[in-house]
Amino acid sequence: MPELPEVETVRRGLQPVLEGARLVRVEARRPDLRFPFPARFSERLTGKTITALGRRAKYLTMQLDGGPVLICHLGMSGSFRIEAADGNETPGTFHHERSKSSTHDHVVFDVETAAGARSRVIFNDPRRFGFMLFAEGVPDTHPMLTGLGVEPTGNALDGALLASLLKGRRSPLKAALLDQRLIAGLGNIYVSEALWRAGLSPLREAGTIAKAGKKASEQAERLAEAIRSVIADAIAAGGSSLRDYVQTDGSLGYFQHSFAVYDREGEPCPKPGCGGHIERIVQSGRSTFYCRTCQR
DNA sequence: CTGGGGCCCTGTGTGC
DNA sequence: TGCACACAGGGCCCCA
Incomplete structure (x- = not known):
């Protein structure tokens, strides 16, 4: 969970x-x-x-x-x-x-x-x-x-490191971010959320955000920042409570109210002015939620 | 090496 | 109400 x-x-x-x-x-x-x-x-x-x-x-x-x-x-x-x-x-x-x-x-x-x-x-x-x-x-x-990769907490995960991790990867971005050998601790929810924050499609070939050039390095920086921020925000909120998940004292984390895309299929994209809608697709047998309008 | 699929297990929600 | 099926936050293992 x-x-x-x-x-x-x-x-x-x-x-x-x-x-x-x-x-x-x-x-x-x-x-x-x-x-x-x-x-x-x-x-x-x-x-x-x-x-x-x-x-x-x-x-x-x-x-x-x-x-x-x-x-x-x-x-x-x-x-x-x-x-x-x-x-x-x-x-x-x-x-x-x-x-x-x-x-x-x-x-x-x-x-x-x-x-x-x-x-x-x-x-x-x-x-x-x-x-x-x-x-x-x-x-x-x-x-x-x-074999575990870098923690997405703190400042260790920056654009340069992320670019080096994704360089040459042919898998979809979603799969690469779920790979615990690269970044350790992301799961199905926070990968979808981080990709939305970064405005990047989960279907993108991972290596394409690591190629040399200004645009790619900007995207790597944006994604690294999105990952760090979504993890930090979620920890500050006490995690997400879905189904029967409760904290050790029985209280509920509340980050699920901050989901932009996860489990929000059909809802309007929360990005101001986007106008798109959240879709659910399946990648490697698991749900991915994203907005195809603002995530490219 | 890489990426993809099956599998472990129980519970819950949905649609017929 | 009953039943079948899809799906659920993870990760190991095997295969191509």
Whole structure:
């Protein structure tokens, strides 16, 4: 479900509860998610203190004092929620379809802070496309993370870098931006949104915005800026809440109200003066939303 | 190497 | 109301 902004929102929600806390009990309620849980999953985590909760692309990384790094991926439908240690909901917490949720509660982490406060963090994932793995030592050395490209946060992704990444690529721009080896963390929603902000067609051959020349470099700069801004805006909004997605405290991100094109087939293009309409097409088996009038 | 398609899994919405 | 089908935010794997 979640793209980079949603994973970052989850990380920020979990951080106050997990960072510096000790895992007093870990329970995997089934043998596998997308992949089998690592051998001795619970045993290797129990008793360890979480020194840092990080994120790389769409992966959460949990650093453990004197232990492995736990790498978590939320897949399409994974979410975390925080409860009081006794399983009662914390005051003010809200969950949709409480009973249905618990049938897909696959992992339970019971944690205790140095001051002795306990809480419970639960991983729920109906489709089970999520997974949890161990990295020994530095998480970036895990095979799942080694090939990942540049983060679209911060200022690292500029026009020149983007142009070098897209140079010579024959695939459609949409596919290139979804390729985690180039830019890590973009997914189906934010690619459509970034391309609209940049005024570029998802069907364009990726390499054509990287050719030498003033126009191409302007387009690469515009696209890099669009990617950085849409990701930053979405993180600031707490991510997007579609379907049953909620943050760790049960509240809703609100960036979906800011979508220009995603899931807006047939609506007028929001660009002032454009006059076009949003279309839905399918690329590599997945929906793309764009305006053919202002995205060329 | 690259790009494209199938597949993993469950839930929800739509149209007949 | 029932049922079939399309579709859903991801990424691995295999094939050409």
